[in-house]
Amino acid sequence: MKIFDYLREYDYEQLVFCQDENSGLKAIIAIHDTTLGPALGGTRMWTYETEDDAIVDALRLARGMTYKAAGAGLNLGGGKAVIIGDPKRDKSEALFRAFGRFIQGLSGRYITAEDVGTTVADMDLIHMETEYVTGVSPAFGSSGNPSPVTAYGVYRGMKAAAKEAFGTDDLAGKTIAVQGVGNVAYNLCRHLHEEGASLIVTDINKENVKRAVHEFGAKPVEPSEIISQACDIFSPCALGAIINDDSIPRLKARVIAGAANNQLKEERHGDAIQEMGIVYAPDYIINAGGLINVADELQGYNRERAMKKVETIYDNIQKVLKISKRDNIPAYRAADRMCEERIERVRKSRNMFLPDEKDELVRI
Incomplete structure:
Protein backbone atom coordinates (compact mmCIF):
# COMPACT_ATOMS: atom_id res chain seq x y z
CA MET A 1 0.00 0.00 0.00
CA THR A 66 -14.92 14.31 9.76
CA TYR A 67 -18.06 14.69 7.66
CA LYS A 68 -20.35 13.36 10.37
CA ALA A 69 -19.06 15.80 12.98
CA ALA A 70 -19.10 18.72 10.56
CA GLY A 71 -22.64 17.90 9.44
CA ALA A 72 -23.82 17.70 13.05
CA GLY A 73 -22.48 21.18 13.77
CA LEU A 74 -19.93 19.90 16.27
CA ASN A 75 -16.57 21.53 16.92
CA LEU A 76 -14.82 18.23 16.32
CA GLY A 141 -19.65 10.77 33.65
CA SER A 142 -20.84 8.84 30.61
CA SER A 143 -24.18 9.41 28.93
CA GLY A 144 -25.00 5.69 28.95
CA ASN A 145 -26.66 3.74 26.14
CA PRO A 146 -26.65 5.98 23.01
CA SER A 147 -29.33 4.03 21.12
CA PRO A 148 -32.36 6.04 22.32
CA VAL A 149 -30.60 9.30 21.48
CA THR A 150 -29.61 8.09 18.01
CA ALA A 151 -33.22 7.01 17.46
CA TYR A 152 -34.54 10.41 18.47
CA GLY A 153 -32.23 12.09 15.98
CA VAL A 154 -33.42 9.78 13.20
CA TYR A 155 -37.00 10.56 14.15
CA ARG A 156 -36.33 14.31 13.93
CA GLY A 157 -34.55 13.93 10.60
CA MET A 158 -37.36 11.79 9.23
CA LYS A 159 -39.87 14.52 10.06
CA ALA A 160 -37.77 17.06 8.15
CA ALA A 161 -37.60 14.77 5.11
CA ALA A 162 -41.35 14.15 5.34
CA LYS A 163 -41.98 17.89 5.27
CA GLU A 164 -40.03 18.14 2.03
CA ALA A 165 -41.95 15.27 0.45
CA PHE A 166 -45.46 15.81 1.79
CA GLY A 167 -45.56 19.47 2.77
CA THR A 168 -45.98 18.61 6.46
CA ASP A 169 -43.81 16.94 9.06
CA ASP A 170 -46.80 15.32 10.73
CA LEU A 171 -46.25 11.55 10.57
CA ALA A 172 -49.70 10.61 11.88
CA GLY A 173 -51.35 8.30 9.38
CA LYS A 174 -48.14 7.77 7.41
CA THR A 175 -47.06 4.20 6.67
CA ILE A 176 -43.42 3.60 7.51
CA ALA A 177 -41.52 0.42 6.61
CA VAL A 178 -38.67 -0.17 9.06
CA GLN A 179 -35.93 -2.60 8.08
CA GLY A 180 -34.32 -3.96 11.25
CA VAL A 181 -35.79 -3.53 14.71
CA GLY A 182 -32.68 -3.53 16.91
CA ASN A 183 -31.98 -1.13 19.76
CA VAL A 184 -32.00 2.06 17.69
CA ALA A 185 -34.92 1.11 15.45
CA TYR A 186 -37.02 -0.11 18.39
CA ASN A 187 -36.79 3.33 19.96
CA LEU A 188 -37.48 4.95 16.59
CA CYS A 189 -40.62 2.83 16.23
CA ARG A 190 -41.74 3.98 19.65
CA HIS A 191 -41.58 7.63 18.58
CA LEU A 192 -43.38 6.87 15.33
CA HIS A 193 -46.10 4.85 17.05
CA GLU A 194 -46.67 7.61 19.60
CA GLU A 195 -47.19 10.09 16.75
CA GLY A 196 -49.74 7.83 15.11
CA ALA A 197 -47.80 6.29 12.23
CA SER A 198 -48.54 2.82 10.89
CA LEU A 199 -45.52 0.52 11.00
CA ILE A 200 -44.34 -2.34 8.81
CA VAL A 201 -41.32 -4.10 10.29
CA THR A 202 -38.84 -6.85 9.60
CA ASP A 203 -35.72 -8.26 11.24
CA ILE A 204 -33.70 -11.45 11.02
CA ASN A 205 -34.28 -11.70 14.79
CA LYS A 206 -37.88 -12.87 15.15
CA GLU A 207 -38.06 -11.78 18.78
CA ASN A 208 -37.39 -8.19 17.75
CA VAL A 209 -40.27 -8.41 15.28
CA LYS A 210 -42.61 -9.91 17.86
CA ARG A 211 -41.83 -7.09 20.29
CA ALA A 212 -42.65 -4.45 17.68
CA VAL A 213 -45.88 -6.21 16.72
CA HIS A 214 -46.94 -6.53 20.36
CA GLU A 215 -46.02 -3.03 21.51
CA PHE A 216 -46.69 -0.94 18.40
CA GLY A 217 -49.23 -2.95 16.42
CA ALA A 218 -46.73 -3.25 13.58
CA LYS A 219 -47.32 -5.42 10.53
CA PRO A 220 -44.57 -8.08 10.22
CA VAL A 221 -43.09 -9.07 6.87
CA GLU A 222 -40.18 -11.23 5.76
CA PRO A 223 -36.81 -9.49 5.29
CA SER A 224 -36.94 -10.03 1.54
CA GLU A 225 -40.32 -8.29 1.33
CA ILE A 226 -39.66 -5.04 3.20
CA ILE A 227 -38.26 -3.13 0.21
CA SER A 228 -41.35 -3.64 -1.93
CA GLN A 229 -43.93 -2.63 0.68
CA ALA A 230 -46.39 0.11 -0.25
CA CYS A 231 -45.40 2.86 2.19
CA ASP A 232 -44.76 6.56 2.52
CA ILE A 233 -41.34 6.24 4.14
CA PHE A 234 -38.76 3.48 3.95
CA SER A 235 -36.46 3.43 6.99
CA PRO A 236 -33.33 1.26 6.61
CA CYS A 237 -32.00 0.52 10.10
CA ALA A 238 -29.99 -2.67 9.52
CA LEU A 239 -27.12 -3.41 7.14
CA GLY A 240 -25.61 -0.95 4.67
CA ALA A 241 -25.75 -0.99 0.86
CA ILE A 242 -29.51 -1.57 0.93
CA ILE A 243 -30.07 1.02 -1.84
CA ASN A 244 -28.75 -0.88 -4.83
CA ASP A 245 -29.55 -2.10 -8.35
CA ASP A 246 -31.86 -4.82 -7.04
CA SER A 247 -33.80 -2.76 -4.49
CA ILE A 248 -34.30 0.54 -6.31
CA PRO A 249 -36.86 -0.75 -8.88
CA ARG A 250 -38.89 -2.22 -6.01
CA LEU A 251 -39.08 0.93 -3.90
CA LYS A 252 -42.53 2.43 -3.46
CA ALA A 253 -41.69 5.00 -0.79
CA ARG A 254 -41.41 8.75 -1.36
CA VAL A 255 -38.89 9.17 1.46
CA ILE A 256 -35.84 7.17 2.58
CA ALA A 257 -34.80 8.01 6.13
CA GLY A 258 -33.17 5.52 8.48
CA ALA A 259 -30.40 4.80 10.96
CA ALA A 260 -28.25 2.40 8.91
CA ASN A 261 -24.76 3.46 7.84
CA ASN A 262 -23.63 3.48 4.19
CA GLN A 263 -27.12 2.98 2.81
CA LEU A 264 -26.10 3.64 -0.80
CA LYS A 265 -24.18 0.73 -2.27
CA GLU A 266 -22.60 3.09 -4.78
CA GLU A 267 -22.85 6.83 -5.31
CA ARG A 268 -24.76 6.30 -8.56
CA HIS A 269 -27.59 4.81 -6.55
CA GLY A 270 -28.00 8.18 -4.85
CA ASP A 271 -28.31 9.71 -8.31
CA ALA A 272 -30.93 7.12 -9.25
CA ILE A 273 -33.27 7.75 -6.31
CA GLN A 274 -32.93 11.50 -6.87
CA GLU A 275 -34.11 11.03 -10.46
CA MET A 276 -37.08 9.03 -9.14
CA GLY A 277 -38.14 11.98 -6.99
CA ILE A 278 -37.45 10.17 -3.71
CA VAL A 279 -36.44 12.43 -0.83
CA TYR A 280 -33.31 10.97 0.75
CA ALA A 281 -32.04 11.87 4.22
CA PRO A 282 -28.27 11.13 4.00
CA ASP A 283 -27.32 8.54 6.61
CA TYR A 284 -24.42 10.27 8.34
CA ILE A 285 -26.52 13.41 8.81
CA ILE A 286 -29.65 11.74 10.16
CA ASN A 287 -27.94 9.16 12.40
CA ALA A 288 -25.54 11.60 14.12
CA GLY A 289 -27.47 11.62 17.41
CA GLY A 290 -25.14 9.14 19.08
CA LEU A 291 -22.08 11.20 18.15
CA ILE A 292 -23.72 14.39 19.38
CA ASN A 293 -24.56 12.64 22.63
CA VAL A 294 -21.05 11.38 23.40
CA ALA A 295 -19.55 14.68 22.28
CA ASP A 296 -21.51 16.37 25.05
CA GLU A 297 -19.56 14.28 27.57
CA LEU A 298 -16.52 16.38 26.74
CA GLN A 299 -18.24 19.32 28.44
CA GLY A 300 -19.51 17.34 31.41
CA TYR A 301 -22.60 15.49 30.26
CA ASN A 302 -25.91 17.32 30.39
CA ARG A 303 -28.75 15.30 28.88
CA GLU A 304 -31.05 18.25 28.29
CA ARG A 305 -28.32 20.12 26.43
CA ALA A 306 -27.44 17.04 24.39
CA MET A 307 -31.05 16.39 23.38
CA LYS A 308 -31.48 20.02 22.31
CA LYS A 309 -28.48 19.59 20.03
CA VAL A 310 -29.86 16.31 18.67
CA GLU A 311 -33.08 18.11 17.75
CA THR A 312 -31.08 20.22 15.28
CA ILE A 313 -30.77 17.17 13.02
CA TYR A 314 -34.16 18.34 11.73
CA ASP A 315 -32.53 21.62 10.64
CA ASN A 316 -29.48 19.84 9.23
CA ILE A 317 -31.63 17.67 6.95
CA GLN A 318 -33.47 20.79 5.79
CA LYS A 319 -30.12 22.47 5.02
CA VAL A 320 -28.99 19.47 2.97
CA LEU A 321 -32.21 19.44 0.95
CA LYS A 322 -31.92 23.20 0.40
CA ILE A 323 -28.38 22.79 -0.97
CA SER A 324 -29.62 19.92 -3.14
CA LYS A 325 -32.13 22.29 -4.75
CA ARG A 326 -29.73 25.22 -4.88
CA ASP A 327 -27.01 23.34 -6.70
CA ASN A 328 -29.23 20.81 -8.49
CA ILE A 329 -27.36 17.86 -7.02
CA PRO A 330 -28.50 14.67 -5.23
CA ALA A 331 -28.93 14.83 -1.47
CA TYR A 332 -25.89 12.67 -0.73
CA ARG A 333 -23.67 15.11 -2.62
CA ALA A 334 -25.40 18.05 -0.95
CA ALA A 335 -24.56 16.59 2.47
CA ASP A 336 -20.88 16.39 1.56
CA ARG A 337 -20.97 19.92 0.22
CA MET A 338 -22.59 21.28 3.37
CA CYS A 339 -19.85 19.72 5.49
CA GLU A 340 -17.03 20.83 3.21
CA GLU A 341 -18.35 24.39 3.11
CA ARG A 342 -18.47 24.56 6.91
CA ILE A 343 -14.94 23.21 7.28
CA GLU A 344 -13.64 25.67 4.70
CA ARG A 345 -15.38 28.63 6.37
CA VAL A 346 -13.82 27.76 9.71
CA ARG A 347 -10.42 27.16 8.12
CA LYS A 348 -10.48 30.63 6.57
CA SER A 349 -11.66 32.27 9.78
CA ARG A 350 -8.67 30.78 11.58
CA ASN A 351 -6.21 31.93 8.97
CA MET A 352 -4.83 34.73 11.12
CA PHE A 353 -2.00 35.53 13.48
CA LEU A 354 -2.60 35.87 17.20
CA PRO A 355 -0.15 36.88 19.94
CA ASP A 356 0.63 34.27 22.55
CA GLU A 357 1.30 34.96 26.22
CA LYS A 358 4.80 36.22 25.38
CA ASP A 359 3.44 38.57 22.70
CA GLU A 360 5.02 36.41 20.01
CA LEU A 361 3.11 35.82 16.81
CA VAL A 362 1.94 32.25 16.32
CA ARG A 363 -0.14 30.89 13.50
CA ILE A 364 -3.17 28.80 14.45
Missing part, protein backbone atom coordinates in the same frame (compact mmCIF):
# COMPACT_ATOMS: atom_id res chain seq x y z
CA LYS A 2 1.32 3.47 -0.95
CA ILE A 3 0.36 5.11 2.31
CA PHE A 4 1.43 8.67 1.56
CA ASP A 5 -0.36 8.62 -1.80
CA TYR A 6 -3.58 7.66 0.02
CA LEU A 7 -3.04 10.30 2.72
CA ARG A 8 -2.44 12.98 0.11
CA GLU A 9 -5.45 12.01 -2.02
CA TYR A 10 -7.93 12.65 0.82
CA ASP A 11 -5.78 15.14 2.77
CA TYR A 12 -5.27 13.15 5.98
CA GLU A 13 -3.24 14.75 8.73
CA GLN A 14 -1.76 11.82 10.63
CA LEU A 15 -1.51 8.04 10.76
CA VAL A 16 -0.21 6.55 14.01
CA PHE A 17 1.01 2.96 14.48
CA CYS A 18 0.93 1.61 18.03
CA GLN A 19 2.80 -1.54 19.13
CA ASP A 20 3.29 -3.01 22.59
CA GLU A 21 5.03 -6.37 22.80
CA ASN A 22 4.01 -7.01 26.42
CA SER A 23 0.26 -6.83 25.77
CA GLY A 24 0.30 -7.84 22.11
CA LEU A 25 -1.22 -4.51 21.08
CA LYS A 26 -1.19 -3.73 17.37
CA ALA A 27 -3.27 -0.63 16.70
CA ILE A 28 -3.65 2.12 14.13
CA ILE A 29 -5.01 5.61 14.78
CA ALA A 30 -6.05 7.68 11.78
CA ILE A 31 -6.64 11.43 12.10
CA HIS A 32 -8.28 12.92 9.03
CA ASP A 33 -9.00 16.58 9.76
CA THR A 34 -8.87 18.72 12.91
CA THR A 35 -9.94 22.05 11.42
CA LEU A 36 -13.08 22.15 13.55
CA GLY A 37 -11.55 20.61 16.67
CA PRO A 38 -9.95 17.42 18.01
CA ALA A 39 -10.65 14.23 16.11
CA LEU A 40 -13.34 12.07 17.73
CA GLY A 41 -14.04 8.52 16.61
CA GLY A 42 -14.41 5.06 18.06
CA THR A 43 -11.95 2.20 18.40
CA ARG A 44 -12.81 -0.90 16.39
CA MET A 45 -11.29 -4.31 17.26
CA TRP A 46 -11.31 -6.77 14.39
CA THR A 47 -9.46 -9.74 12.90
CA TYR A 48 -8.32 -8.14 9.65
CA GLU A 49 -6.96 -10.43 6.96
CA THR A 50 -4.04 -8.10 6.25
CA GLU A 51 -2.45 -5.05 7.86
CA ASP A 52 -3.33 -3.06 4.74
CA ASP A 53 -7.00 -3.90 5.33
CA ALA A 54 -6.73 -2.51 8.86
CA ILE A 55 -5.05 0.68 7.64
CA VAL A 56 -7.66 1.28 4.95
CA ASP A 57 -10.50 0.66 7.40
CA ALA A 58 -9.10 3.17 9.89
CA LEU A 59 -8.53 5.77 7.18
CA ARG A 60 -11.95 5.32 5.59
CA LEU A 61 -13.77 5.51 8.90
CA ALA A 62 -11.78 8.55 10.06
CA ARG A 63 -12.72 10.53 6.96
CA GLY A 64 -16.36 9.59 7.48
CA MET A 65 -16.19 10.95 11.02
CA GLY A 77 -12.76 16.64 13.60
CA GLY A 78 -12.65 13.10 12.30
CA GLY A 79 -10.57 10.21 13.55
CA LYS A 80 -10.78 6.48 14.05
CA ALA A 81 -8.73 3.70 15.58
CA VAL A 82 -8.52 -0.01 14.92
CA ILE A 83 -6.98 -2.71 17.06
CA ILE A 84 -5.91 -5.82 15.18
CA GLY A 85 -7.12 -8.82 17.14
CA ASP A 86 -10.00 -11.10 18.02
CA PRO A 87 -12.35 -9.25 20.41
CA LYS A 88 -13.49 -12.58 21.85
CA ARG A 89 -9.99 -13.83 22.61
CA ASP A 90 -7.33 -11.12 22.63
CA LYS A 91 -8.65 -8.51 25.03
CA SER A 92 -6.80 -7.75 28.26
CA GLU A 93 -6.36 -4.97 30.76
CA ALA A 94 -2.77 -4.53 29.67
CA LEU A 95 -3.74 -4.16 26.01
CA PHE A 96 -6.31 -1.42 26.55
CA ARG A 97 -4.19 0.43 29.09
CA ALA A 98 -1.27 0.39 26.66
CA PHE A 99 -3.57 1.74 23.97
CA GLY A 100 -4.75 4.44 26.39
CA ARG A 101 -1.17 5.58 26.86
CA PHE A 102 -0.74 5.98 23.10
CA ILE A 103 -3.92 8.09 22.99
CA GLN A 104 -2.66 10.20 25.90
CA GLY A 105 0.55 10.75 23.97
CA LEU A 106 -1.41 12.52 21.23
CA SER A 107 -2.28 15.24 23.78
CA GLY A 108 -5.92 15.54 22.82
CA ARG A 109 -5.64 15.46 19.02
CA TYR A 110 -7.64 12.21 19.09
CA ILE A 111 -10.50 11.25 21.40
CA THR A 112 -11.76 7.66 21.32
CA ALA A 113 -15.03 5.87 22.05
CA GLU A 114 -16.42 2.36 21.66
CA ASP A 115 -17.10 0.82 18.28
CA VAL A 116 -17.46 -2.63 16.74
CA GLY A 117 -15.66 -5.16 18.94
CA THR A 118 -15.16 -2.83 21.92
CA THR A 119 -17.34 -2.13 24.95
CA VAL A 120 -17.92 0.30 27.80
CA ALA A 121 -15.70 -1.92 30.00
CA ASP A 122 -12.88 -1.55 27.46
CA MET A 123 -13.30 2.24 27.49
CA ASP A 124 -13.03 2.18 31.28
CA LEU A 125 -9.65 0.47 30.98
CA ILE A 126 -8.49 3.06 28.44
CA HIS A 127 -9.76 5.76 30.79
CA MET A 128 -7.26 4.57 33.42
CA GLU A 129 -4.49 5.98 31.23
CA THR A 130 -6.10 8.92 29.42
CA GLU A 131 -8.81 11.53 29.76
CA TYR A 132 -9.35 11.51 25.99
CA VAL A 133 -12.09 8.87 25.89
CA THR A 134 -15.89 8.97 25.83
CA GLY A 135 -18.51 6.27 26.28
CA VAL A 136 -17.13 5.16 29.64
CA SER A 137 -19.30 3.89 32.52
CA PRO A 138 -21.90 6.34 33.88
CA ALA A 139 -19.90 6.45 37.13
CA PHE A 140 -17.19 8.29 35.19
